[in-house]
Amino acid sequence: MKLTKKLVAVLIGVVVMGTSLVGFTSMEAKSVAQVGAASTTTQKAQYKKPKYIFTFIGDGMSYVQLNAANIYQGVTEKGDLNLGNLAVSEFPVVGSATTQDATSFCPDSASTATAISSGVKTHSGVIGYNADKQTKPESITEKLKKDGYKVGIVTSVSIDHATPAAFYAHVVSRSNMYDIALQLADSGFDYFAGGSLVQPTGKNGDQRDAFEIIEEKGYKIVDSKEEIMALNDQSGKVYAISPNLQDSQAMTYDLDADKGELRLKDFVEKGIDVLDNENGFFMMVEGGKIDWAGHANDARSNIGDVIALNEAIEVAVDFANEHPEETLIIVTGDHETGGMTIGQATTGYNTAFDILENQKMSYVEFDKLIGDYKASTSADKAKLEDLLPIIKENFGLVTSKDKDAAKNPALVLTDYEYKKLENAFKETMKAQEDRAQGEQQTALYGGYEPLSVTLTHILNNKAGIGWTSYAHTGVPVPVYAMGQGQELFNGSYDNTDIFNKLVEICGLK
Ligand SMILES: [Zn+2]
Numbered sequence: 183m184k185l186t187k188k189l190v191a192v193l194i195g196v197v198v199m200g201t202s203l204v205g206f207t208s209m210e211a212k213s214v215a216q217v218g219a220a221s222t223t224t225q226k227a228q229y230k231k232p233k234y235i236f237t238f239i240g241d242g243m244s245y246v247q248l249n250a251a252n253i254y255q256g257v258t259e260k261g262d263l264n265l266g267n268l269a270v271s272e273f274p275v276v277g278s279a280t281t282q283d284a285t286s287f288c289p290d291s292a293s294t295a296t297a298i299s300s301g302v303k304t305h306s307g308v309i310g311y312n313a314d315k316q317t318k319p320e321s322i323t324e325k326l327k328k329d330g331y332k333v334g335i336v337t338s339v340s341i342d343h344a345t346p347a348a349f350y351a352h353v354v355s356r357s358n359m360y361d362i363a364l365q366l367a368d369s370g371f372d373y374f375a376g377g378s379l380v381q382p383t384g385k386n387g388d389q390r391d392a393f394e395i396i397e398e399k400g401y402k403i404v405d406s407k408e409e410i411m412a413l414n415d416q417s418g419k420v421y422a423i424s425p426n427l428q429d430s431q432a433m434t435y436d437l438d439a440d441k442g443e444l445r446l447k448d449f450v451e452k453g454i455d456v457l458d459n460e461n462g463f464f465m466m467v468e469g470g471k472i473d474w475a476g477h478a479n480d481a482r483s484n485i486g487d488v489i490a491l492n493e494a495i496e497v498a499v500d501f502a503n504e505h506p507e508e509t510l511i512i513v514t515g516d517h518e519t520g521g522m523t524i525g526q527a528t529t530g531y532n533t534a535f536d537i538l539e540n541q542k543m544s545y546v547e548f549d550k551l552i553g554d555y556k557a558s559t560s561a562d563k564a565k566l567e568d569l570l571p572i573i574k575e576n577f578g579l580v581t582s583k584d585k586d587a588a589k590n591p592a593l594v595l596t597d598y599e600y601k602k603l604e605n606a607f608k609e610t611m612k613a614q615e616d617r618a619q620g621e622q623q624t625a626l627y628g629g630y631e632p633l634s635v636t637l638t639h640i641l642n643n644k645a646g647i648g649w650t651s652y653a654h655t656g657v658p659v660p661v662y663a664m665g666q667g668q669e670l671f672n673g674s675y676d677n678t679d680i681f682n683k684l685v686e687i688c689g690l691k
Contacts, residue, residue, distance in 0.1 A: 231688050232510035232666035233462035235326075236450075236498040239298065240491050241291055241345055242473030242519025244657045250481060250524060250535075250647065251488035257535045269495040270513050273662035275669060279677040280658050281517045284313040287656040291473065292356040294516035294677060295348030299323065299466075301681030309344060309362070310352030318352045322681055323464060325690045327371065330461035334373035334453040336494075338446050338487065339470030340380045340431040341366065341421070345516060349466045360384040363392035366421075367399040372463075373456045374401075375422040375449040377470075378431040396421055407444055414455050422449065428546060435471055435544040436486035447493040454501055462508070467494055475544070476519030478630055479649040481642040482541040484522070502665055510665040510687065514680065518657035526648030533646030537592050540578025541641060545634040548576055552610060552633055566607040569633070573603075577637050592644060599640045606636035628652030 240247065248268060255266025265271075283293035283306055290306040297303060300319040302312050311318055323333045337346040342359040351365035359381040366374060382392045397403055404410050405423040413420055426443045428434040439445060450467055457463035469491030475484035495513055502509040524533060551572055559568070574580050578593045587594050595603065609617050609632035617623070617632075627635050629652065642649065661680060663671035667687030671680075685691075 229667040229669070229687060230507065233508040234501065234505060234510070235331075235462075235464045235684070235688075236495075236501075236509070236511045237298075237464070237466045237684075238469070238491060238495050238498070238511070238513040239295070239345055239466065240469045240472050240488060240513075240515045241339075242476040242517065242654065243469065243488060243491070243515035244518035244659045246518070246522045246524060246657075247472060247476070247484060247488050247515070248660070250522065251485045251492065253524065253533070254485045254535045254538060255489060258539055268492050269499050270492075270660075270662040272499075273511075273513065273664045273668075275663040275671050277661040277663070277671045278658050278674045279514065279661050279680060280675075281677050282656065288654045289517055290356075290654060291344040291516050292348065295345040297677040298514070298516065298680045299348045301678045301685070303678060307356050308354055309348050309356050311354055315354050321349060322684050322690075323349045323371065323466070325685065326464045326688065329688070329690060332373070332457045332459055332461070332463040333369075333371040334375070334457050334463060334465040335371060336373075336446070336449045336453055336465065337376040337468040337470050338433040338490070339468070339474070340377040341374050341423075342379050342381065343377070343432075343470060345468045345470060346374075346376075346466065357385075360389055360392060364395060367392070367396040367401070370419075373420050373422070373453050373465075375420070375453060376424060376446070376468075377433055378405075378423045378427055380431050410444060410448075410452060413452055415458050417456055420456055422452065424449075429474075432471060432474075435475070435483045435546065436490040437483050437541070437544050438547050445493065446490050447497050450494045450497045454497070465498075467491075467498075469494070473519045476522060477628075477652055478545045478638070479520055479628070479635055479642065479652065480545045480638040481522070481645065481647045482538045482638075483544040483546075484520075485538065486544075499664070506665070508666065510667055511663070512671065512680065512684075513660075513662040514677075515659035516677075517659065518655045520652070521648075521650030521655045521657075523648040523650070525646055526643055528643055529646040534592055535645050535647075537578065537590075538641065538645050540593060541638075542576045545630065545638055548572075548634045548637070549631045551576075552631060556611065561611055564607075564611045566604055569607070573637065577641050579637065579641060595640070602636055602640065603633070606632040609633075 252266045252268050256264035281289055281294050283289035284303045285305045292309045293304050293306050296310055299321040300310060302319045304311055304313045308315060327333050335346045335349050342362040344356045347362045350369040350371055351362045353361050363379050379392055383389050393403060401419045401421045402417060403421045406425055410422045424433045424444055426434050453465050469487050472484055472487045475487060498511050502511055555569060579595055580587050580593055582594050661671050670683045670687060
């Protein structure tokens, strides 16, 4: 990658001048940079308004999620103590953004995506409104659309989910997903892709079908691989829905995807085909299930979806290499999820990420196997031993009595772990309403299927991965930048400044 090594000295010049670039037009910023350059006799800081802008958001993705994927990729592909080749590691600029919102240091995706899309702090749960819940900021996508850009919104979760919605809708509650769908129809944006709609006929199922309304507003809705692959710059306004949906109208976890299934990278590639035009485009791409796997404390699924996002980023990097003078790529997260750590109490300084390879399906799919077992067995006859074969098959974990125990000692359940599994199994076999409540249950299972979450905890801990929460945390997020205006993303700032910097670079008002 050859976009590196630009302008560092010049940036120092800008910083020394003590001038916040936010609020300047790009021309003014340029002249400030040039003054800095003159005094330090270095190169000029220059950028052109980028014609093509990609903003990738890993939902629930901070430094740890990225590094876990990097370690997993390195260890499984190259062997012990190697890192992988995530695209962001070659980005020339990286900054760090704080994520707190108007109501919490552990914010949600509605407020943080609003901060990134619109530059304002608002309440958790609020999309595209200021903290007064009355007035609406104009988002970067609305500004760029007015400026002649085409706009694409891509996500691996449902398209009416908080993060994508913050780039095209304004609702005081993220749960108003029907309103979000109607605003999609009215947005006039050019390419929506990924997941489907959660409330196509409203919360109570008594509203007019949103898909019909979206079509009425001129969108072509396609949901087969053939139709999606056939899209191009003559297709007009498009809503492309993945043919393979899993939970809550989202795309399948990368770990669960069949060979040949359309993945996030395919929707980015297709987005470029659809959006390409003389005036340029802006594409927001969300890896939404990184967050969901973080909530569920399922590291293997989390890592799989970070790698899927990485593959989508690589598509943009290839595009940028063809259009280096015209492209800007930003990669960030909206917040951290799960309090994921590399290293934890029982493994100390050791990690063994390769054992995560033994996990063959996400917690979502394993929950279904548990459901099948519960349906076929009476509660008084159920025993954990019945499930040991599918636990071995899908997580690699075995008891010391298993015939393969000696082959891979790292996967043998300790007495302590087996006891945890037995307790979880007992809870799992109870009907939802009969399950124990309270602080201990919350800490152990976080509302997830007790057996599944205990299995991912055990496997993750053996690999050297810990979790502290089933929710979001207050960890800052990295902001990687490559291309026109990249230098503005250096340093430490607030997530609202991602919007401010984009406005600045594009010379928008
Ligand atoms: Zn979340």
